Amino acid sequence: MSDSSSFYITTPIYYPSDVPHIGHGYTTVAVDTLARWHRQSGDDTWMLTGTDEHGQKMLRAAAANNVTPQEWVDRLVAEAWFPQLTTLDVANDDFIRTTQQRHEDRVQKFVQAIYDRGYIYAGEYEALYCVGCEEFKPESEIVDGTGPFEGLKVCAIHSKPLELLQEKNYFFKLSEFQDRLLELYKTEPDFIRPESARNEVISFVRSGLKDLSISRSAFDWGIKVPWDEQHVIYVWVDALLNYATAVGYGEDDEQFARRWPAYHVVGKDILRFHAVIWPAMLMAAGLEVPRGVFAHGWLLVGGEKMSKSKLTGIAPTEITDVFGSDAYRFYFLSAIAFGHDGSFSWEDLAARYQAELANGFGNLASRTIAMIQKYFDGVIPAASDYTEGDLAIQTIVADAAANADAAIERFRIDEAIASIWTIVEALNGYITENEPWALAKDEANRARLGTVLYTAAEGLRALAVLLSPVMPQSTAKLWNALGAADSLGALPEQPLREAGAWGVLVPGTTVQPLEPLFPRVEATA
Known part of the structure; x- marks a missing residue:
């Protein structure tokens, strides 16, 4: 060869x-x-x-x-x-x-x-x-x-x-x-x-x-x-x-x-x-x-x-x-x-659009950005002490990135997306479990709230990079909403095989409002 x-x-x-x-x-x-x-x-x-x-x-x-x-x-x-x-x-x-x-x-x-x-x-x-x-x-x-x-x-x-x-x-x-x-x-x-x-x-x-x-x-x-x-x-x-x-x-x-x-x-x-x-x-x-x-x-x-x-x-x-x-x-x-x-069926397409894109990925992005705006005046907070649950997210992100790259080498795009989607599912579960809206009610939990929202935002940063070859439009919108274009450069310039590294997103970066990435649609067969 x-x-x-x-x-x-x-x-x-x-x-x-x-x-x-x-x-x-x-x-x-x-x-x-x-x-x-x-x-x-x-x-x-x-x-x-x-x-x-x-x-x-x-x-x-x-x-x-x-x-x-x-x-x-x-x-x-x-x-x-x-x-x-x-x-x-x-x-x-x-x-x-x-x-x-x-x-x-x-x-x-x-x-x-x-x-x-x-x-x-x-x-x-x-x-x-x-x-x-x-x-x-x-x-x-x-x-x-x-x-x-x-x-x-x-x-x-x-x-x-x-x-x-x-x-x-x-x-x-x-x-x-x-x-x-x-x-x-x-x-x-x-x-x-x-x-x-x-x-x-x-x-x-x-x-x-x-x-x-x-x-x-x-x-x-x-x-x-x-x-x-x-x-x-x-x-x-x-x-x-x-x-x-x-x-x-x-x-x-x-x-x-x-x-x-x-x-x-x-x-x-x-x-x-x-x-x-x-x-x-x-x-x-x-x-x-x-x-x-x-x-x-x-x-x-x-x-x-x-x-x-x-x-x-x-x-x-x-x-x-x-x-x-x-x-x-x-x-x-x-x-x-x-x-x-x-x-292919219209019913399957509509169901996956709603469940995986709108409710899964899109909702994760919009609520994370919204909570950073609400609780930290739109500025990405720094993380403090990581708990076992936080570190588990970091491992999931690293593994997903490595597994997705290996799947692409095998020409298995479907397996790559499945690996990346473990991040979406893990972050949605992580937010539900950590309840940042409850943490925000007590100033004593301020540092913990910052760690939870930084973890969610940094997970979204990895998702934007990993999913950009698949969904270039929505990931570009998310990248801009995270303020990453200003602090890290354009999305297509992000080294994809390093997407699983942790701590790339810069605390102190200002987020931007994010319209729904996948708006509700009235599908017609």
């Missing part, structure tokens, strides 16, 4: 033939949270997302809308895909489009390189093709049609008839990499995660790999094969290469050396492309394979995978317009075990 210290992480590049749904948003905020965590930990971080704009499906969608393919993708990206990043508070470093010249030129260089190295040959191909998947389907994903498609072969994923294609194409010698791939999976057990995904890929590769058709000659919406302009490069080969072209492959050697290799987070339905074809292509080019591929599960609505074609697609704005972007990010990243399928 590379000795590069860069943390380079990517989303899949999305196929913008339709507008984004919450499944796309789920992947993007997960990658953004991982990137924010590493960035705020001082790691040399780079986050890439983008759109995959070539292929037959895009060509047909453009024709159906009476525009050119380029006009079609330009409209979709401008009106739907760029705005999604703002809607969900995504802080990506780059956005690549496969129709950009920088990408097209570098893809041709890569394909030419593996052609020159003897890994591409000409041949004829006849197979069943799914336009929806943009893929020649393996036997395991071809089923007999029913109903209106009875007597036809259909795609097991899209349930739509497959097309029999017969073309003279160029082929990549994927079959030659079977043993090298199996050795990679053996020597780098974390290359594919979670384990269920790893096992699936190993089983697939052991069953035998066939050479891959990497060009199409039946249409021209794509990147030209450099040695034969009658062909365009297969859309999946074009798309996979974005991860390398975006960081300078073939043009900016210094940038490429700094960033590559990457971590890829993908939906499990495109795992094989990323864990089999992509590393084989890199091996063929003499380049390092990715650092790792993490396959997350599907979002299910009413028991079905999120899909526009099946009318289960929900736009992110349908949620953010009601609950806000922080709640969107928190819900999907905490309610679903990352790497597993998860079900």
Whole structure:
């Protein structure tokens, strides 16, 4: 593996033939949270997302809308895909489009390189093709049609008839990499995660790999094969290469050396492309394979995978317009075990918003700030002698920070949030147990009251730092309310791996009024 210290992480590049749904948003905020965590930990971080704009499906969608393919993708990206990043508070470093010249030129260089190295040959191909998947389907994903498609072969994923294609194409010698791939999976057990995904890929590769058709000659919406302009490069080969072209492959050697290799987070339905074809292509080019591929599960609505074609697609704005972007990010990243399928329901979202965000975290923040304003004229008091209960809070904070960082290293964002949430629960219990409102009635308890409220405020300081990659808006409001921006600097500058240290918040700092972080909402299904 590379000795590069860069943390380079990517989303899949999305196929913008339709507008984004919450499944796309789920992947993007997960990658953004991982990137924010590493960035705020001082790691040399780079986050890439983008759109995959070539292929037959895009060509047909453009024709159906009476525009050119380029006009079609330009409209979709401008009106739907760029705005999604703002809607969900995504802080990506780059956005690549496969129709950009920088990408097209570098893809041709890569394909030419593996052609020159003897890994591409000409041949004829006849197979069943799914336009929806943009893929020649393996036997395991071809089923007999029913109903209106009875007597036809259909795609097991899209349930739509497959097309029999017969073309003279160029082929990549994927079959030659079977043993090298199996050795990679053996020597780098974390290359594919979670384990269920790893096992699936190993089983697939052991069953035998066939050479891959990497060009199409039946249409021209794509990147030209450099040695034969009658062909365009297969859309999946074009798309996979974005991860390398975006960081300078073939043009900016210094940038490429700094960033590559990457971590890829993908939906499990495109795992094989990323864990089999992509590393084989890199091996063929003499380049390092990715650092790792993490396959997350599907979002299910009413028991079905999120899909526009099946009318289960929900736009992110349908949620953010009601609950806000922080709640969107928190819900999907905490309610679903990352790497597993998860079900979405409005009822569950509303219940978690109320219980965990409004009543749990939000109420903790507002009442702590309010009590400092009421009992100490808005100035954070100093702590005096710590009791066993106070020290227990300090231990919980330190452990939560360490456990959350370890969970992020495993790409388990849900486990990281669960660790951080132990602070919320502990502080709410701590305030209930210590009753600062009762302590305030007797001047003799003044020092104890100060210790209790400093403990609560310092716990909130740690929460603001730890939760900022997940919920950047509400934590920024809390940070400002604690007066921490003036005494400690901006929230994104706080070293995240040191968030569990105790005594960072400066006594004497003036707090500011805090509006409810998570206001009551009237959720509509």
